[in-house]
Amino acid sequence: MGKSLHIGLIGGIGVAASVVYYQRLCAAVSALGVPLELTLVQADVQELIRNNLADNRAAQADVYARLIDRLAAAGCDCAAITSLGGHFCFDETVARAALPLVSAVAPLDAFFAAEGLHRVGLLGTRVVMRTRLYGQLTRTEAVALDAETETLGQRYQEMAVAGSCSEADRAAFFEAGRRMVEEMGAEAIVLAGTDLNLAFDGTHVPGYRVIDALDVHVDLLARLATGRAAL
Numbered sequence: 001m002g003k004s005l006h007i008g009l010i011g012g013i014g015v016a017a018s019v020v021y022y023q024r025l026c027a028a029v030s031a032l033g034v035p036l037e038l039t040l041v042q043a044d045v046q047e048l049i050r051n052n053l054a055d056n057r058a059a060q061a062d063v064y065a066r067l068i069d070r071l072a073a074a075g076c077d078c079a080a081i082t083s084l085g086g087h088f089c090f091d092e093t094v095a096r097a098a099l100p101l102v103s104a105v106a107p108l109d110a111f112f113a114a115e116g117l118h119r120v121g122l123l124g125t126r127v128v129m130r131t132r133l134y135g136q137l138t139r140t141e142a143v144a145l146d147a148e149t150e151t152l153g154q155r156y157q158e159m160a161v162a163g164s165c166s167e168a169d170r171a172a173f174f175e176a177g178r179r180m181v182e183e184m185g186a187e188a189i190v191l192a193g194t195d196l197n198l199a200f201d202g203t204h205v206p207g208y209r210v211i212d213a214l215d216v217h218v219d220l221l222a223r224l225a226t227g228r229a230a231l
Contacts, residue, residue: 079101085128123193159195
């Protein structure tokens with residue numbers, strides 16, 4: 001094994017996403033029998049939303065860079081953004097960051113291919129759905145309900161900010177997934193928004209395969225944290 005890394009997380013976007021990242025990363029590293037070194041810093045979800053909707057990548061990258069400076073000062077070896085929607089300025093952040101930035105998007109293409117998936121449906125922020133995960137999937141086709149991107153994106157945003165999911169929200173997301181499976185040929189629905197774990201929490205069965213992109217990211221971070229993967 002290689003060197004175990006001190007993981008830095010940019011949280012707060014939103015709070016529920018930060019909590020589930022922390023829970024799942026702690027559990028994954030504990031299962032591997034290695035102590036976890038982790039530092040979490042807090043971003044502002046409202047600031048992120050404003051910059052995301054305005055596609056103000058430079059401004060948000062500057063915000064992230066300042067937070068990553070704090071993580072570097074705390075001794076972190078790498079950093080990760082706990083929001084797929086927050087990856088809209090990933091390249092701009094990499095150019096400013098004092099630490100290596102571990103993408104949540106990059107590992108997905110290889111994961112889908114390894115699972116033998118040819119087409120997946122996306123649920124998440126407006127930008128994630130509209131850009132098909134920022135155009136970074138090359139081996140698997142992604143589909144979304146383009147005519148409803150604004151409505152679904154707004155519903156997702158409100159749920160993420162509230163940190164809770166209503167039954168109406170859950171029904172809307174489950175139905176959107178069902179339509180992508182039945183009408184668009186999606187072989188699985190990807191939760192490409194970290195806070196979607198509030199809706200797809202295991203207490204209700206949607207009736208189709210669901211892949212939480214968060215789990216793929218956490219798996220990589222756990223392997224980095226325990227020296228089983230390298231940057």
